[in-house]
Amino acid sequence: MRAAGKTTMSGIISEVNGMEFVDLDSLFEEQYGDIKKFIQANGWADFRKKEIEVATSAFKKYAEGHVISTGGGIVETPAARELLKSYIKSGGIVLHLHRNIEETINFLSEKDTSRPAYAEEIVEVWKRREPMYNECSNYFFFSPHCSTTKEFNTLKKSMGYFISEITGESDPVPNKRSYFVCLTFPTLKDEKVLPNIEAITSGSNAVELRVDLLQSYEPHFVAEQVALLRNHTELPIIFTIRTQSQGGSFPDDEVSKIEELILLAYKMGVAYLDLELSLPEGLLDTIASKRRFTKIIGSHHDFSGEFKWTNAEWENKYQLALNIDVDIVKFVGTATSFSDNFELESFRSKHTEKPLIAINMGEKGNETNSSMPQ
Numbered sequence: 398m399r400a401a402g403k404t405t406m407s408g409i410i411s412e413v414n415g416m417e418f419v420d421l422d423s424l425f426e427e428q429y430g431d432i433k434k435f436i437q438a439n440g441w442a443d444f445r446k447k448e449i450e451v452a453t454s455a456f457k458k459y460a461e462g463h464v465i466s467t468g469g470g471i472v473e474t475p476a477a478r479e480l481l482k483s484y485i486k487s488g489g490i491v492l493h494l495h496r497n498i499e500e501t502i503n504f505l506s507e508k509d510t511s512r513p514a515y516a517e518e519i520v521e522v523w524k525r526r527e528p529m530y531n532e533c534s535n536y537f538f539f540s541p542h543c544s545t546t547k548e549f550n551t552l553k554k555s556m557g558y559f560i561s562e563i564t565g566e567s568d569p570v571p572n573k574r575s576y577f578v579c580l581t582f583p584t585l586k587d588e589k590v591l592p593n594i595e596a597i598t599s600g601s602n603a604v605e606l607r608v609d610l611l612q613s614y615e616p617h618f619v620a621e622q623v624a625l626l627r628n629h630t631e632l633p634i635i636f637t638i639r640t641q642s643q644g645g646s647f648p649d650d651e652v653s654k655i656e657e658l659i660l661l662a663y664k665m666g667v668a669y670l671d672l673e674l675s676l677p678e679g680l681l682d683t684i685a686s687k688r689r690f691t692k693i694i695g696s697h698h699d700f701s702g703e704f705k706w707t708n709a710e711w712e713n714k715y716q717l718a719l720n721i722d723v724d725i726v727k728f729v730g731t732a733t734s735f736s737d738n739f740e741l742e743s744f745r746s747k748h749t750e751k752p753l754i755a756i757n758m759g760e761k762g763n764e765t766n767s768s769m770p771q
Contacts, residue, residue, distance in 0.1 A: 695725070
């Protein structure tokens, strides 16, 4: 939408990647003059017709090595939507940059008089365009309001990391001991939480967002949580939906909702996705095939202690992880005796095809922390 920060963020992306920045509004005005005056004289319909002509030419001329900022209303034209989708099919990135709609309304209503007014209420424009934005984009970046220079500088760095993620230029999976911290807050939009994110994540190599513990599973809320986290840390994000059967809070039977949120995570370019291997295999195959550059952690938990590390259950889950080609395997068992820790180490030594996180929970499992290698 207008006022989401497209020009600012396009400049940041251009700076980070060394690409040239092209603004379609500027190209339009080079040919037809001031946009506001053009619409006043010719109407919106003629403007949209000329806009798609400018966009089609620009997409051919600047197809590679450029960051192209479009007008927010380009999706109103069917031909433009097809142009954007075609660009995605050719391997391009179409990024939907979004800002909190209330903040957008406030800005456009009170501060922005340089561009032509909408012919209807801003919120109605958003409701109509939102499905079009989703249809025509393969990535999504929620840009939170920055009230301080520090927050804006962090956001700039986060955007840079985000671009490295969605272009496949991010750092590979660590090949030595690394650490991540798990966030279990119902919302990060809390004055007691956000100022402490830096301290909470200090010394970590990644940060896990437990989506199942959030107070809402609505996509916009979840997207905002990821955005807030990005605005307060530069660490890679692990996106985790832990189901009830696996020790979390997300209902096991809401499989379609899990898929919806995982696809949102992909679209937001998170670095890692924790994918439960207990989900239906058809869904696992689908999710794994759509990952693009997000790395998958295939996880399985046994809180009961029922399955020893010699049990075929772990071997079956490991083979499933290999079949869907996860990047990391994470197995969490429960030790009922100290010997279970030796069995864990034996399992680890025999399964080296993928990086493996293997943990024993419980009092007996905790005894190994200072006496055995992890």
